[in-house]
Amino acid sequence: MENQGCSCAPINEEDLYPKIEEIINQHRGNQNALIMVLHKAQNLFGYLPGRVQEMVSLGLGVPLSEVYGVATFYAFFSMVPKGRHEIKVCLGTACYVRGGQKIVEYLEKGLGVRVGDTTKDRRFSLNEVRCVGACSLAPAVLVNDDVYAQVDPAKVDEILVKYE
Amino acid sequence: MVTLTIDGQKVQVEEGTTILEAARKVNVRIPTLCYLPEVQAIGACRVCLVEVEGNRNLQPACVFPASEGLVVHTNNLRVRRARKFSVEMIVSDHPMDDCLTCPRNQKCELQKLADDLGIREVKFTGEKSGGQIDDLSPSIVRDQTKCILCRRCVTVCKEVQTVSAIYTQGRGFKTRVEPAFGRSLNDVSCTLCGQCILVCPVGAITEKENIEEVWHAIFDPSKFVVIQDAPAVRAALGEEFGYPPGTLVTGKMLAAVRRLGFNRVFDTNFAADLTIIEEGSELLKRIREGGVLPMITSCSPGWIKFIEHFYPDLLPHLSTCKSPHQMLGALTKTYYAEKAGIDPRDIVVVSVMPCTAKKFECSRPEMAGSGYRDVDYVITTRELAKMIRQAGIDFAGLENGYYDDPLGEYTGAATIFGATGGVMEAALRTACEVATGKTLENLDFQAVRGLDGIKEAVVPVDGIGNVKVAVAHGLGNARKIMERIKDGTADYHFIEIMCCPGGCVSGGGQPVPVNDEIRRLRAQALYQEDKNLKIRKSHENPSIKRIYEEFLGQPLGEKSHHLLHTKYTARGRF
Numbered sequence: 001m002e003n004q005g006c007s008c009a010p011i012n013e014e015d016l017y018p019k020i021e022e023i024i025n026q027h028r029g030n031q032n033a034l035i036m037v038l039h040k041a042q043n044l045f046g047y048l049p050g051r052v053q054e055m056v057s058l059g060l061g062v063p064l065s066e067v068y069g070v071a072t073f074y075a076f077f078s079m080v081p082k083g084r085h086e087i088k089v090c091l092g093t094a095c096y097v098r099g100g101q102k103i104v105e106y107l108e109k110g111l112g113v114r115v116g117d118t119t120k121d122r123r124f125s126l127n128e129v130r131c132v133g134a135c136s137l138a139p140a141v142l143v144n145d146d147v148y149a150q151v152d153p154a155k156v157d158e159i160l161v162k163y164e
Numbered sequence: 165m166v167t168l169t170i171d172g173q174k175v176q177v178e179e180g181t182t183i184l185e186a187a188r189k190v191n192v193r194i195p196t197l198c199y200l201p202e203v204q205a206i207g208a209c210r211v212c213l214v215e216v217e218g219n220r221n222l223q224p225a226c227v228f229p230a231s232e233g234l235v236v237h238t239n240n241l242r243v244r245r246a247r248k249f250s251v252e253m254i255v256s257d258h259p260m261d262d263c264l265t266c267p268r269n270q271k272c273e274l275q276k277l278a279d280d281l282g283i284r285e286v287k288f289t290g291e292k293s294g295g296q297i298d299d300l301s302p303s304i305v306r307d308q309t310k311c312i313l314c315r316r317c318v319t320v321c322k323e324v325q326t327v328s329a330i331y332t333q334g335r336g337f338k339t340r341v342e343p344a345f346g347r348s349l350n351d352v353s354c355t356l357c358g359q360c361i362l363v364c365p366v367g368a369i370t371e372k373e374n375i376e377e378v379w380h381a382i383f384d385p386s387k388f389v390v391i392q393d394a395p396a397v398r399a400a401l402g403e404e405f406g407y408p409p410g411t412l413v414t415g416k417m418l419a420a421v422r423r424l425g426f427n428r429v430f431d432t433n434f435a436a437d438l439t440i441i442e443e444g445s446e447l448l449k450r451i452r453e454g455g456v457l458p459m460i461t462s463c464s465p466g467w468i469k470f471i472e473h474f475y476p477d478l479l480p481h482l483s484t485c486k487s488p489h490q491m492l493g494a495l496t497k498t499y500y501a502e503k504a505g506i507d508p509r510d511i512v513v514v515s516v517m518p519c520t521a522k523k524f525e526c527s528r529p530e531m532a533g534s535g536y537r538d539v540d541y542v543i544t545t546r547e548l549a550k551m552i553r554q555a556g557i558d559f560a561g562l563e564n565g566y567y568d569d570p571l572g573e574y575t576g577a578a579t580i581f582g583a584t585g586g587v588m589e590a591a592l593r594t595a596c597e598v599a600t601g602k603t604l605e606n607l608d609f610q611a612v613r614g615l616d617g618i619k620e621a622v623v624p625v626d627g628i629g630n631v632k633v634a635v636a637h638g639l640g641n642a643r644k645i646m647e648r649i650k651d652g653t654a655d656y657h658f659i660e661i662m663c664c665p666g667g668c669v670s671g672g673g674q675p676v677p678v679n680d681e682i683r684r685l686r687a688q689a690l691y692q693e694d695k696n697l698k699i700r701k702s703h704e705n706p707s708i709k710r711i712y713e714e715f716l717g718q719p720l721g722e723k724s725h726h727l728l729h730t731k732y733t734a735r736g737r738f
Binding site: 050065068069 | 335
């Protein structure tokens with residue numbers, strides 16, 4: 001993914017606003033650019049802050065309710081800041097029947113967050129995905145771009161220690 | 165033209181006509197739910213499904229175009245089963261236990277549909293999508309648990325009003341219709357016009373009722389309760405009691421409100437005449453002294469909130485006149501209170517309005533120039549009908565009632581305020597005569613009547629020259645005019661803007677349903693009343709002359725300034 005930034009350096013969110021302003025300016029008044037601009041904003045910030053959605057609304061001339069509607073429709077967009085590492089538990093059919101949901105429940109309990117949220121220390125965000133095309137490895141868990149096969153709750157902790 | 169066969173009957177229609185419209189020509193009414201004539205045809209609800217020979221799947225009639233040789237079946241077992249299934253699915257996620265207490269009980273399209281389709285049990289049970297109730301605004305209540313996601317409100321808000329306060333948020337089972345970030349309507353740039361209420365097929369969007377407060381005032385012996393009604397009310401109230409659209413029921417309405425127990429019955433129309441004098445004087449002053457032009461009317465509170473949110477830089481274009489019912493409220497608690505020897509503290513003013521935005525307007529902090537609230541409660545036409553039913557009054561059997569003096573006398577110019585173009589026409593009648601001193605031969609300004617989105621006219625007025633005017637109704641049209649003011653191409657002197665399409669006759673507080681045909685009929689009723697009245701020019705209203713002599717002094721004078729004029733607030737875009 002582009003512009004994800006170096007995950008070891010803390011990002012000052014304020015510094016990102018001029019960048020998104022620049023992106024919006026390239027598409028000023030173009031309502032058709034909405035998804036593309038939100039996409040870039042999501043990559044830049046790791047989520048879509050309310051202020052960014054207002055800027056996009058004004059810049060592209062799309063009503064705020066509609067910007068938010070698009071942002072909440074697609075699973076790609078997030079309203080909460082992403083953690084330094086993103087855990088994605090596959091709940092496609094194969095992973096689901098092999099116990100994917102149990103992994104989700106274990107993680108929710110262990111990290112103290114619900115699916116879609118980020119831990120307070122911003123270390124992890126937890127998400128579900130529907131099939132990553134690794135059905136033979138079911139149940140699969142992704143941390144960032146690393147794929148873990150045949151995971152069960154007992155294995156989860158040793159996976160997570162690798163990510164600070 | 166193409167010929168198709170619907171249920172064995174041949175029908176000829178223009179190419180591009182939908183099956184739904186074609187079917188009506190042979191007296192087949194295909195049921196619909198998300199479809200909204202003139203506004204929305206998206207085939208989303210799957211209630212209008214029909215069988216089209218040669219197509220594997222059933223097709224939604226509201227979007228399927230008629231073509232040569234098409235053979236359509238609208239009522240066979242397959243179609244019936246599919247429609248029933250669609251409605252059963254919707255009903256299964258609808259709080260059926262609430263029907264008896266729902267404000268739309270007996271006027272609900274889903275209720276009617278379930279009955280028409282013979283649904284006698286709901287086979288699907290399980291979790292409901294639920295949702296919240298937003299009742300924070302003074303005008304509109306949204307109950308998401310009742311929402312069936314037909315999107316009519318979203319479309320009317322976006323396409324017709326260009327406000328987009330609400331939109332579909334989320335997806336799947338969690339889809340909700342609401343403002344961004346789940347905010348309340350009260351906290352976003354919603355104009356509270358209530359057009360969404362008119363199109364909601366169920367009880368998911370309704371006005372915030374003030375009926376109980378009004379009953380309490382009526383039965384409080386220490387209160388002197390005055391009612392006033394806007395012109396559009398008398399052109400539509402009859403529909404709530406089975407009269408056809410366009411029936412003028414002024415007389416019965418007056419008899420009914422007196423029976424409800426109001427102490428005095430005044431007419432907002434009186435203040436409409438007064439508005440013409442004040443606003444007309446303001447316009448002449450601006451033209452003569454080089455004030456901000458074009459000047460724009462300010463009677464429509466949804467329009468006012470729209471300009472405050474979306475064009476705050478252009479607020480100086482607004483006339484400073486309060487809307488007529490606020491003026492009447494202020495005069496009731498000053499002029500009338502003094503005349504009748506009643507302590508204004510004990511007076512309660514209730515306005516019956518075709519409007520939900522008026523509920524917000526009367527709560528604006530500045531609407532209390534006399535030291536007392538100009539208007540205490542606003543109820544909609546629908547709420548008045550409910551009160552009449554609650555009181556057990558046989559509306560159809562009533563003899564004609566009357567307005568009380570001194571704030572009940574009105575002219576034809578005032579009564580047409582309820583239709584788009586009416587304020588402009590009333591203003592032109594007075595402006596032409598006052599400025600020239602000559603009597604107008606023809607009082608009907610046809611150019612500003614009717615349902616064209618933006619209407620224009622040039623009227624030569626002696627001593628001033630050609631006065632250029634424009635009329636817009638519906639906020640989408642208002643926005644077009646505002647953009648032209650912004651880019652300097654709107655060289656008008658005077659513009660009338662009404663928030664709701666068609667003007668107040670189809671305001672958000674009016675009986676449902678509303679469509680262009682009904683808009684026309686209600687407007688016609690007002691133009692007919694105008695025609696039948698002996699006095700048709702605001703400046704000739706004897707009570708208006710008297711109030712200036714006895715109380716106000718002169719137009720734009722100090723008393724007017726305090727009681728009849730107001731100021732505006734720049735509000736946030738979001």
